[in-house]
Amino acid sequence: xxxxxxxxxxxxxxxxxxxxxxxxxxxxxxxxxxxxxxxxxxxxxxxxxxxxxxxxxxxxxxxxxxxxxxxxxxxxxxxxxxxxxxxxxxxxxxxxxxxxxxxxxxxxxxxxxxxxxxxxxxxxxxxxxxxxxxxxxxxxxxxxxxxxxxxxxxxxxxxxxxxxxxxxxxxxxxxxxxxxxxxxxxxxxxxxxxxxxxxxxxxxxxxxxxxxxxxxxxxxxxxxxxxxxxxxxxxxxxxxxxxxxxxxxxxxxxxxxxxxxxxxxxxxxxxxxxxxxxxxxxxxxxxxxxxxxxxxxxxxxxxxxxxxxxxxxxxxxxxxxxxxxxxxxxxxxxxxxxxxxxxxxxxxxxxxxxxxxxxxxxxxxxxxxxxxxxxxxxxxxxxxxxxxxxxxxxxxxxxxxxxxxxxxxxxxxxxxx
Amino acid sequence: xxxxxxxxxxxxxxxxxxxxxxxxxxxxxxxxxxxxxxxxxxxxxxxxxxxxxxxxxxxxxxxxxxxxxxxxxxxxxxxxxxxxxxxxxxxxxxxxxxxxxxxxxxxxxxxxxxxxxxxxxxxxxxxxxxxxxxxxxxxxxxxxxxxxxxxxxxxxxxxxxxxx
Numbered sequence: 001x002x003x004x005x006x007x008x009x010x011x012x013x014x015x016x017x018x019x020x021x022x023x024x025x026x027x028x029x030x031x032x033x034x035x036x037x038x039x040x041x042x043x044x045x046x047x048x049x050x051x052x053x054x055x056x057x058x059x060x061x062x063x064x065x066x067x068x069x070x071x072x073x074x075x076x077x078x079x080x081x082x083x084x085x086x087x088x089x090x091x092x093x094x095x096x097x098x099x100x101x102x103x104x105x106x107x108x109x110x111x112x113x114x115x116x117x118x119x120x121x122x123x124x125x126x127x128x129x130x131x132x133x134x135x136x137x138x139x140x141x142x143x144x145x146x147x148x149x150x151x152x153x154x155x156x157x158x159x160x161x162x163x164x165x166x167x168x169x170x171x172x173x174x175x176x177x178x179x180x181x182x183x184x185x186x187x188x189x190x191x192x193x194x195x196x197x198x199x200x201x202x203x204x205x206x207x208x209x210x211x212x213x214x215x216x217x218x219x220x221x222x223x224x225x226x227x228x229x230x231x232x233x234x235x236x237x238x239x240x241x242x243x244x245x246x247x248x249x250x251x252x253x254x255x256x257x258x259x260x261x262x263x264x265x266x267x268x269x270x271x272x273x274x275x276x277x278x279x280x281x282x283x284x285x286x287x288x289x290x291x292x293x294x295x296x297x298x299x300x301x302x303x304x305x306x307x308x309x310x311x312x313x314x315x316x317x318x319x320x321x322x323x324x325x326x327x328x329x330x331x332x333x334x335x336x337x338x339x340x341x342x343x344x345x346x347x348x349x350x351x352x353x354x355x356x357x358x359x360x361x362x363x364x365x366x367x368x369x370x371x372x373x374x375x376x377x378x379x380x381x382x383x384x385x386x387x388x389x390x391x392x393x394x395x396x397x398x399x400x401x402x403x404x405x406x407x408x409x410x411x412x413x414x415x416x417x
Numbered sequence: 418x419x420x421x422x423x424x425x426x427x428x429x430x431x432x433x434x435x436x437x438x439x440x441x442x443x444x445x446x447x448x449x450x451x452x453x454x455x456x457x458x459x460x461x462x463x464x465x466x467x468x469x470x471x472x473x474x475x476x477x478x479x480x481x482x483x484x485x486x487x488x489x490x491x492x493x494x495x496x497x498x499x500x501x502x503x504x505x506x507x508x509x510x511x512x513x514x515x516x517x518x519x520x521x522x523x524x525x526x527x528x529x530x531x532x533x534x535x536x537x538x539x540x541x542x543x544x545x546x547x548x549x550x551x552x553x554x555x556x557x558x559x560x561x562x563x564x565x566x567x568x569x570x571x572x573x574x575x576x577x578x579x580x581x
Contacts, residue, residue, distance in 0.1 A: 023559050025579050036441040037484055048573050065441060073442040080445075120483040120507055136485035136511035138569045142579070150559055150579050184429060185477035189506050218477065220506055274429055361438030361482075382431040382481060384457035387439055 002249025004156040005223050006191040009131040009246075013114045020155040020255075029113040029130075031144045032060040034100045035067070036361075037118035037137050039077045042084045044141035052088045054147025058108060059090035062100035067356035069095070070364035098329025098355040101125065101297040104132075105208055106329060110234075110242040111226030116143050121297055121379065123214045127207035128233070129226030129246035134215060154191040154220045155255040157182075158248075161198030163263040168414040170307065171206035172299060172377065172397035174260065175213040176268040180278025181258070188218030190255065193248060198262050199225060204233035205301040212298045213379050216275040267412055270395040273383040281400055281412045291374040292317070292405040293386075294398055295326030295353070296360045299377035302335050304398040309341035311402035311416045312348040318408025323350040324366045326358035348405070362387040375404045418536050419497045421469035425529035426458055428475035432482040432508065434458040436490050444486050447493065454490040468495030471535075473527050475501065478519075479508025488512040498535060500524055500542065500553070513560045516568035520553035527551075 053059035085092035111129035125132035214222020359366030367387035381393035399413035478501035
């Protein structure tokens with residue numbers, strides 16, 4: 001009986017033959033924290049009397065959620081993390097480098113890796129064929145210190161993709177469609193594994209978008225096979241030697257299989273206040289929004305900015321709608337500048353934020369006021385998520401966001417293509 | 418035996434309801450942070466909850482962020498257990514790691530303000546207000562071992578490693 005990708009990775013990392021439902025202790029390749037959960041991790045690490053991270057793993061700290069810091073308190077937390085990095089030799093990603101998940105994808109995650117991070121969107125690295133999942137500060141503190149932690153081997157849903165996206169439809173529409181179909185707890189404790197002949201048509205930035213939101217269906221990981229697309233991406237990043245093919249066994253056992261024909265998808269929107277409140281864009285078209293946010297770890301990659309820039313080229317935002325762009329990393333901001341996308345956004349009346357999490361978590365840089373609505377390419381629309389609990393957040397693709405910014409109301413992007 | 422009052426909430430209580438991201442700057446000042454516990458679900462919760470009380474949710478309690486501060490501020494409020502029909506994965510681990518029990522049961526039989534008595538060992542919840550007796554699902558062994566030590570840090574302090 002064959003194994004799923006999750007079973008294969010957890011078998012390799014635990015040195016045993018494991019199946020869904022088993023509890024294992026497995027070796028962690030990368031453990032990381034960000035600036036809102038890292039300080040507690042450091043305190044727990046010290047309380048557990050660890051001195052340095054285990055030598056068997058890579059340890060990394062990211063200053064991205066408050067980047068640059070918006071308050072004295074966050075600045076003090078940054079000092080704590082910088083000092084910890086200096087003391088222990090852990091990698092430090094400074095303010096402006098980018099969102100942890102993007103940097104992990106660009107520079108660290110390898111196919112077959114086991115990754116834990118104190119951020120729920122750690123699942124993003126599943127796009128590269130890594131078993132990557134979010135955990136709390138205590139769990140990651142212990143993983144950092146011991147170099148290993150415990151996992152329950154998840155059952156797997158196979159998401160079988162067929163065909164290719166049609167014009168104006170993208171990875172965000174795919175993952176929103178899936179979450180709408182199975183629900184915000186539809187995959188709790190499970191692995192989502194993407195497969196099928198259509199996977200080859202899904203680019204690495206698109207895979208990262210899909211994996212990023214696996215947690216919004218409750219999943220532990222959202223994992224893609226590592227294939228030629230992965231190899232090309234790693235080669236572009238100067239990490240061709242990090243490539244290793246990762247495929248599930250042909251006779252792997254899945255709890256269920258969901259088949260999605262990419263060509264039949266249409267632009268989707270998640271309405272307030274849950275990510276599974278998903279409808280085709282036509283059902284909410286015309287809804288007025290005061291802010292459009294493009295970027296973050298979900299949709300802040302070059303390919304996303306290209307899509308948005310193409311629609312916004314020569315256009316100007318609706319005068320009652322703010323347009324805020326947060327590239328996911330410095331490399332992306334530089335590439336987008338070189339490609340002319342940033343100029344396009346500025347000419348369209350947009351605001352460019354430093355690479356980071358921006359207003360996604362309601363901390364700064366685009367916090368919503370009472371009664372306001374925002375169309376965002378981020379991953380969460382919970383009540384209060386972007387500031388006011390009286391605000392409304394709609395989630396969708398960069399294409400839909402760009403079209404919405406122009407008209408000031410939620411708009412099917414295919415009108416502009 | 419645990420005794421206290423139920424504070425009932427609905428389905429999909431997210432970590433942003435429990436402790437919104439906008440207060441991330443208070444996470445190194447826990448007493449201040451804790452004042453905002455459950456603020457976006459019930460602004461009066463923090464002033465009304467008493468040590469020994471329980472939070473009762475519906476489906477998918479604690480979805481969202483990995484912020485351990487969510488179960489932490491609930492624990493700091495004196496809540497002795499969270500009861501829910503189902504719970505999100507990261508929140509579940511985080512709560513157990515802090516020594517805060519999560520009991521999976523049919524919370525339809527509990528109303529806001531009901532008086533509950535919980536026998537953790539026996540797996541029984543008595544609703545003293547409506548007389549109903551509920552049972553809750555077994556906590557996985559590895560989590561029970563961590564819970565029994567009072568959380569992950571005391572567990573590691575005692576055992577020096579993760580022992581399954």
